[in-house]
Amino acid sequence: MAYKFVVLAALVAVAKAGIIGAPAVYAPGAPLAARAYAAPVARAVAAPVAAAAIDTDYDPNPQYSYSYDIQDGLTGDSKGQQESRSGDVVQGSYSLVEPDGTRRTVEYAADPVNGFNAVVHREPAAVALGHSKAIIG
Known part of the structure; x- marks a missing residue:
C-alpha cells in the first residue's frame, strides 16, 4: 500500500512540475486518437532580483x-565552562565531576585552519580525608 502511495505522489509531483502535460479536453464522442495528452506548456522564468x-x-x-560555575553542595553537582570567540577562532574548556568521582576537563579550540581540537584530562577521584582506626594486636 505504501508503494502505491509513493508512486501516486511521484506522479502528482511530476505532473505539477509540468513534465507531463494535462489531458486535452475534447467533445464527447471524439475518436480515441484525439484523446491524447497535450504537450507541456512552457513556463516563464522570473528574472533574478538585481539588487x-x-x-x-x-x-x-x-x-x-x-563562563559559568556550579558547585552544589546539596546534590554534589560540580561543573563549569568558559568559552571565548574572536572572529573565526573559538577557545574554551569545560569540566565536570563524573559519577565515579573523577574530574573530567576538556580544553578545546576551533579555527578555520586546524578545525576542532580537544584535549581531555582526567583527575583521580578526591580521597576523603578522615580518621581511621588501626587495630594493633
Missing part, C-alpha cells in the same frame, strides 16, 4: 566571552 539584500546584522568579526 542583493544587505544584512545589516552581519558582523564580520564576531566576539563573545562567557
Whole structure:
C-alpha cells in the first residue's frame, strides 16, 4: 500500500512540475486518437532580483566571552565552562565531576585552519580525608 502511495505522489509531483502535460479536453464522442495528452506548456522564468539584500546584522568579526560555575553542595553537582570567540577562532574548556568521582576537563579550540581540537584530562577521584582506626594486636 505504501508503494502505491509513493508512486501516486511521484506522479502528482511530476505532473505539477509540468513534465507531463494535462489531458486535452475534447467533445464527447471524439475518436480515441484525439484523446491524447497535450504537450507541456512552457513556463516563464522570473528574472533574478538585481539588487542583493544587505544584512545589516552581519558582523564580520564576531566576539563573545562567557563562563559559568556550579558547585552544589546539596546534590554534589560540580561543573563549569568558559568559552571565548574572536572572529573565526573559538577557545574554551569545560569540566565536570563524573559519577565515579573523577574530574573530567576538556580544553578545546576551533579555527578555520586546524578545525576542532580537544584535549581531555582526567583527575583521580578526591580521597576523603578522615580518621581511621588501626587495630594493633
